[in-house]
Amino acid sequence: MNKKVTLTVQALQRMPYYLQYLRKAKEQGIESVSSTSIAKDLKLNDVLVRKDLAAISTTQGKPKSGFAVNELIDNIEDYLGYNNTMDAVLVGVGSLGRALLGNDEFEKYGLNIVAAFDTDESIVNQIISGKQVFPLKRLKGLVKRMHINIGIIAVPGEFAQDVADLLVGSGIKAIWNFSLVKLKVPDHVLVQDENLAASLAKLSLHLRDEMEKN
Amino acid sequence: MNKKVTLTVQALQRMPYYLQYLRKAKEQGIESVSSTSIAKDLKLNDVLVRKDLAAISTTQGKPKSGFAVNELIDNIEDYLGYNNTMDAVLVGVGSLGRALLGNDEFEKYGLNIVAAFDTDESIVNQIISGKQVFPLKRLKGLVKRMHINIGIIAVPGEFAQDVADLLVGSGIKAIWNFSLVKLKVPDHVLVQDENLAASLAKLSLHLRDEMEKN
DNA sequence: ACCATATCGATAGTGAGATATCGATATATC
DNA sequence: GATATATCGATATCTCACTATCGATATGGT
Numbered sequence: 001m002n003k004k005v006t007l008t009v010q011a012l013q014r015m016p017y018y019l020q021y022l023r024k025a026k027e028q029g030i031e032s033v034s035s036t037s038i039a040k041d042l043k044l045n046d047v048l049v050r051k052d053l054a055a056i057s058t059t060q061g062k063p064k065s066g067f068a069v070n071e072l073i074d075n076i077e078d079y080l081g082y083n084n085t086m087d088a089v090l091v092g093v094g095s096l097g098r099a100l101l102g103n104d105e106f107e108k109y110g111l112n113i114v115a116a117f118d119t120d121e122s123i124v125n126q127i128i129s130g131k132q133v134f135p136l137k138r139l140k141g142l143v144k145r146m147h148i149n150i151g152i153i154a155v156p157g158e159f160a161q162d163v164a165d166l167l168v169g170s171g172i173k174a175i176w177n178f179s180l181v182k183l184k185v186p187d188h189v190l191v192q193d194e195n196l197a198a199s200l201a202k203l204s205l206h207l208r209d210e211m212e213k214n
Numbered sequence: 215m216n217k218k219v220t221l222t223v224q225a226l227q228r229m230p231y232y233l234q235y236l237r238k239a240k241e242q243g244i245e246s247v248s249s250t251s252i253a254k255d256l257k258l259n260d261v262l263v264r265k266d267l268a269a270i271s272t273t274q275g276k277p278k279s280g281f282a283v284n285e286l287i288d289n290i291e292d293y294l295g296y297n298n299t300m301d302a303v304l305v306g307v308g309s310l311g312r313a314l315l316g317n318d319e320f321e322k323y324g325l326n327i328v329a330a331f332d333t334d335e336s337i338v339n340q341i342i343s344g345k346q347v348f349p350l351k352r353l354k355g356l357v358k359r360m361h362i363n364i365g366i367i368a369v370p371g372e373f374a375q376d377v378a379d380l381l382v383g384s385g386i387k388a389i390w391n392f393s394l395v396k397l398k399v400p401d402h403v404l405v406q407d408e409n410l411a412a413s414l415a416k417l418s419l420h421l422r423d424e425m426e427k428n
Numbered sequence: 429a430c431c432a433t434a435t436c437g438a439t440a441g442t443g444a445g446a447t448a449t450c451g452a453t454a455t456a457t458c
Numbered sequence: 459g460a461t462a463t464a465t466c467g468a469t470a471t472c473t474c475a476c477t478a479t480c481g482a483t484a485t486g487g488t
Contacts, residue, residue: 016411081418099313197230
């Protein structure tokens with residue numbers, strides 16, 4: 001059973017970093033870590049780390065030694081649901097879609113892409129990275145039959161809303177959206193936007209600032 | 215010339231959405247838009263939109279009509295540097311790396327990947343999506359000669375810091391980091407972390423919450 | 429030409445998240 | 459076994475992004 005805690009969005013986003021850090025520590029045979037040292041290595045405030053860990057940890061940290069690595073790892077994995085996998089379908093087998101299909105890291109994070117969909121005749125029925133590509137018209141049936149909860153949108157912006165509507169109509173509960181379009185969906189459906197353009201914008205601005213210094 | 219304004223990080227991240235929205239409006243022949251309507255469609259607060267646009271716009275918005283679409287597009291593109299391209303190198307030609315190489319969208323955002331690097335002998339010297347893959351040892355020479363400013367890290371976590379060190383040593387000014395490792399770099403180097411695991415965490419939690427309702 | 433109203437910019441208020449501080453406590457050292 | 463100290467949890471404070479409100483103004487409709 002999971003503890004009934006509600007982390008802030010930001011805290012939640014830090015969890016994968018903690019997990020990565022803890023796993024690495026475990027590999028090195030370290031059995032307990034302090035929030036201070038985590039904070040230093042991850043460039044965070046130590047109180048912040050302590051609050052984050054306190055929120056998901058079943059046991060308290062001990063003065064002088066800190067938190068038990070193994071337990072923390074279990075707690076975080078449990079909280080993030082890395083143990084019970086989520087099934088997903090992917091729509092749009094372009095360059096980005098192929099990458100997502102081929103990314104074996106996702107399984108570690110509890111995501112399992114069971115099938116892909118596209119309208120392009122030349123791609124349909126192929127098997128890419130071990131996943132079959134189906135024609136889009138078969139999406140609804142498949143999603144309903146297999147009780148899939150997550151849809152990944154990797155199509156060009158102009159088709160994103162249509163695909164979203166289709167996914168929602170098929171009973172999907174969450175959408176991972178790689179297009180730049182703000183999707184209109186019912187309240188109970190979560191849209192997680194992945195905004196690569198925003199990252200590029202930050203890079204661009206930093207470079208401009210650096211240039212202007214010289 | 216760019217205006218000397220400093221947007222907050224969050225505002226900066228919204229810019230690509232505004233841009234996408236405005237381009238679509240332009241396609242439909244719309245000449246002016248109000249911050250109210252943008253806010254409604256993008257699910258943002260109208261005052262927020264107004265502040266964002268005021269920060270980058272050269273002209274003011276007019277009551278009853280709003281902002282001139284064409285001008286706003288120019289302003290945002292100018293601000294985000296979509297017009298003068300940034301050259302980048304990519305390190306790590308795994309599934310993710312291939313995807314990034316193949317993503318033709320990046321060019322629209324001003325990013326141009328000029329070369330890729332990997333240590334895997336079987337990949338080196340191949341041409342993938344029109345970009346040549348070089349052995350990692352040649353990175354420093356190439357980056358220095360071509361004055362590349364951006365490095366993209368798409369290698370497994372355990373090698374990420376080493377690659378970062380190499381990039382920094384080659385004179386790179388910004389790193390786009392797709393690994394989950396918090397990189398240690400000098401102050402003048404910007405690290406932009408792309409945290410897909412965090413997105414998955416959000417999806418996972420939302421699903422769990424939805425399940426518990428029933 | 430006038431009026432109603434949508435939109436704007438500016439200022440003040442709110443709230444979530446991050447940080448600083450403090451006393452308590454367990455452990456390592458002597 | 460006593461003491462010094464690193465670490466913890468709790469509370470208070472601060473910060474900054476976002477939101478709500480208000481008067482001003484230009485434009486479309488009558």
